[in-house]
Amino acid sequence: xxxxxxxxxxxxxxxxxxxxxxxxxxxxxxxxxxxxxxxxxxxxxxxxxxxxxxxxxxxxxxxxxxxxxxxxxxxxxxxxxxxxxxxxxxxxxxxxxxxxxxxxxxxxxxxxxxxxxxxxxxxxxxxxxxxx
Numbered sequence: 001x002x003x004x005x006x007x008x009x010x011x012x013x014x015x016x017x018x019x020x021x022x023x024x025x026x027x028x029x030x031x032x033x034x035x036x037x038x039x040x041x042x043x044x045x046x047x048x049x050x051x052x053x054x055x056x057x058x059x060x061x062x063x064x065x066x067x068x069x070x071x072x073x074x075x076x077x078x079x080x081x082x083x084x085x086x087x088x089x090x091x092x093x094x095x096x097x098x099x100x101x102x103x104x105x106x107x108x109x110x111x112x113x114x115x116x117x118x119x120x121x122x123x124x125x126x127x128x129x130x131x132x
Contacts, residue, residue: 008093009086011125012107012115018043021050021074028073029058039104039118042077047112051077052104083108086115090125093117 017035019028021042032040032055042051057076061067082100084093086107096105097119107115124130 004089004091006090006125007086008084008088008090008105008107008115008117011090011121011130012086012117013121014115016041016113016116018047018113019053019073020044021072021077023073024070025058025061025073025076026069028053029069032058038120039116041106041113041116042073043113049081049083049106049108049111049113050074051079051081052102052106053077054103081106084117085109090122094122097122 017031017037018041019031021044028040032038038055040053041049042053044050051074053073053076057078061071061076080100082096082102082104083106084096086109088107093105097103104116104118106113107117
């Protein structure tokens, strides 16, 4: 299948590591390290998207004087959520990444996070590989 025929579902990571806004940074830090993820969608009780936390956000926090390991994620997360659906054309997802100046897009179906597409997933797609 040609790249222009692919959709978000074709390259998204389905086993998404998520966290809740009230969780503390230390727990999310441990999870992200153990699972080797760089982008963690922040979800509500119904798995609806609330924000995004990236390794970059965590590093910025720890670069500040007296960083708090127990700060709630809601104080660090980026609240501007960029989403697509599983059937969104891959070229449209790429435009979202570029236009929004983000490195990941949450894949949402019926207001629930069902996957994530990152810049890395695009590289894998170009190489003919699926994330996972």
